[in-house]
Each structure stands twice: as structure tokens, then as C-alpha cells.
Amino acid sequence: PLNDYWLAVNEPATFANELLAEGISAAKLWTLDNAAHKLNGNIYVSYADIEKALEPFHAIREAVGTQLELILDGHGFFQLPAALRIAEVARDLKLLCLEDIIRPDCVDTIRDFRAQSGMPLAVSEMLISAEDYRLLLEKRAADYVMIDPTWVGGISPTLRITDFAQSYNVPVIMHDCTGPLTLLAGIHVGVARANVAWQETVRELLRVRYPEIVTEIPAVENGRMLPPSAPGI
Numbered sequence: 001p002l003n004d005y006w007l008a009v010n011e012p013a014t015f016a017n018e019l020l021a022e023g024i025s026a027a028k029l030w031t032l033d034n035a036a037h038k039l040n041g042n043i044y045v046s047y048a049d050i051e052k053a054l055e056p057f058h059a060i061r062e063a064v065g066t067q068l069e070l071i072l073d074g075h076g077f078f079q080l081p082a083a084l085r086i087a088e089v090a091r092d093l094k095l096l097c098l099e100d101i102i103r104p105d106c107v108d109t110i111r112d113f114r115a116q117s118g119m120p121l122a123v124s125e126m127l128i129s130a131e132d133y134r135l136l137l138e139k140r141a142a143d144y145v146m147i148d149p150t151w152v153g154g155i156s157p158t159l160r161i162t163d164f165a166q167s168y169n170v171p172v173i174m175h176d177c178t179g180p181l182t183l184l185a186g187i188h189v190g191v192a193r194a195n196v197a198w199q200e201t202v203r204e205l206l207r208v209r210y211p212e213i214v215t216e217i218p219a220v221e222n223g224r225m226l227p228p229s230a231p232g233i
Helices: 004-010 012-021 047-053 055-064 080-093 107-117 130-138 155-167 180-192 203-212
Strands: 026-029 069-073 097-099 121-123 144-147 172-174 196-199
Touching (some): 004 012, 004 026, 026 055, 080 097, 080 107
Parallel strands (some): 026 069, 121 144, 144 172, 172 196
16 A cells, blocks of 8 residues: 555556645656666667656646656666656656756766756765765756765765755755665754755655664654654664
């Protein structure tokens, strides 16, 4: 019942209305993965494959309009020409951002993609050092900085990157899916810093998996995660 990816792809209107009823105001889908996994899918993607991948997005827009913010996640699969084609087709969906549509290997190419696509970019949970994020911001390659607190080394570097992003007027999105301590670290930084715009969560992880691992998961009320009241992480 909490397989949200299946629901989003197969019953997108139901998925969107469920989230809105819970007060959740944004959703991320990664429906391009099938196209990426085809032979040479990272360097060429057809219009037909892109249009198929975006069908759930169009269905959500038809069902709830722009009440639900939408993010398209490319998982860092695509090189520049394929990424530009994806952006071209997705442009009329009024997305909150494109996340990791292009491979994060070269910040200069990400900057070129941002300039040519004309769409807001979230970049990238795949970066793992403060120096990576410094280059990203100095080269004006992102509209949102996406941080995984575990992969960058914990709360302290996450705080530093969040502060650095704020000095460039670039908000932060906290990544999750890597475990309850990642989530809790992101929440701590989100409480401590006003520059965190979004905290990623997964309903199945929050309600089923994470409670098997840790004793306390903060409550979610009207789409917002409440700060924990217990001491420490």
C-alpha cells in the first residue's frame, strides 16, 4: 500500500490526491530510468521514451493542476545532448526542478546545461565534498543544492555547505533514502538553518523500515516534519 513509485506510475491521480490530503506539497519521480537502461541510453534518448516517461507527470497535472510541485530525477544518467532533449520535452510541465538529469562529472557542463535548458536544476546528492559544492555555486550551475548528509561526511560539512549556498542565494534540498540517521541529520540542519527549502522523505521508509532500525522517527504533520524533542540525534 505504500509503494509510492508504483502508485505514481500506474495511478498518478490517486497518488497526487493522497499526498495533497496528507499536506505533502511536492513529489519526485524518476520515470526516465527505463530509457537510461536501454543500450546507449545515457547518450541517446528518443522523444517517444521521454514522452512515455512523462505520462505520469501529465496525468498528475491533469488531476490536481499545479497544487503539487513536481521534480523529475534523472539519477545522473544522461550526457548533455540527451539531457537537453529531456528538458525540451519537460519544459511545459512547470516542474519545481530537474534533479540530476545530467551526469555530475563536470561542473562546467552542468552550468552549460542549466543555461541551455532554461529550467531550474537541483544538483547533486552525488557530490561528496565541500569543494564540489563550492565549484557548483561559483560557476552558477544550480538553482537548488541537493545534499545527502551522510555522503558529504555528516552534520558539520552539511552545515557548511548549507551556509555557503545561502551566501549565493541558492536554497538547499536534503536528500534521504540512505537511512534514518541521514534523515535525522538533515532535519537537524533544517532546524538550525533557514536555507533548507525541502526535506526528502519516503512514506514507506518513514512508516515501515526506519522504525525497525531506530527508536524514534519524528512525526509528520500537514506535510512538515516536526523537529525531534529527544536529546542528540
